[in-house]
Amino acid sequence: MGAIVMAVQGPFKVAFGDVFPYGAFVKGGVEPVRDFDRSTRENFVQARDKDTGELVWAVEVLDADPESKGTFKVKLMAPVQPVMPEAPAGFPFVPVEFDGLAVTPYVNSGTGRLAYSLKAAAVRPANFKGGAARGSGKDNAAKDAA
Numbered sequence: 001m002g003a004i005v006m007a008v009q010g011p012f013k014v015a016f017g018d019v020f021p022y023g024a025f026v027k028g029g030v031e032p033v034r035d036f037d038r039s040t041r042e043n044f045v046q047a048r049d050k051d052t053g054e055l056v057w058a059v060e061v062l063d064a065d066p067e068s069k070g071t072f073k074v075k076l077m078a079p080v081q082p083v084m085p086e087a088p089a090g091f092p093f094v095p096v097e098f099d100g101l102a103v104t105p106y107v108n109s110g111t112g113r114l115a116y117s118l119k120a121a122a123v124r125p126a127n128f129k130g131g132a133a134r135g136s137g138k139d140n141a142a143k144d145a146a
Contacts, residue, residue: 031059
C-alpha cells in the first residue's frame, strides 16, 4: 500500500467571515510561540514562520458563535509583538478581525481526529454590523432576504 497524499497540503487562505461568521474576540494578550525544536528548558527560542521567516505570536480567541465551545489560538506572524486594539467600553474582550487568515489541517496525534491550525498576517479592530462580522455569509444572507 502506497503513501496517502492529500489534495490540499499546507495552509490555505480563507475569508475571516467564513471562519467566524458571528465574529471573534481576543481574550488576553499576545504571547510568543516557543520553537520546541530549538528551545531548551533553560533557553526559550521563539518560533519563526517557515514561509515568511517572521516571528510567531499567538492570541487566545473566543468564537462569537453561540454554539462554539472553548477557546483556541490564532498565530500571528510579525517582526515585533503585535498590539491588540482596545476593548470597547463595557466589553470584557476585544472584538477583532484577522487579515490574511489561513487554515492548516492536521491529524491530532492524541485523538487521531482531524484538527485545524489558524494563522493570520494581521489583526485589527472588528467592524460589526447587526451583531455579525462584516463580510460574513450569515450577515449578507440576512441583508439579501430583507
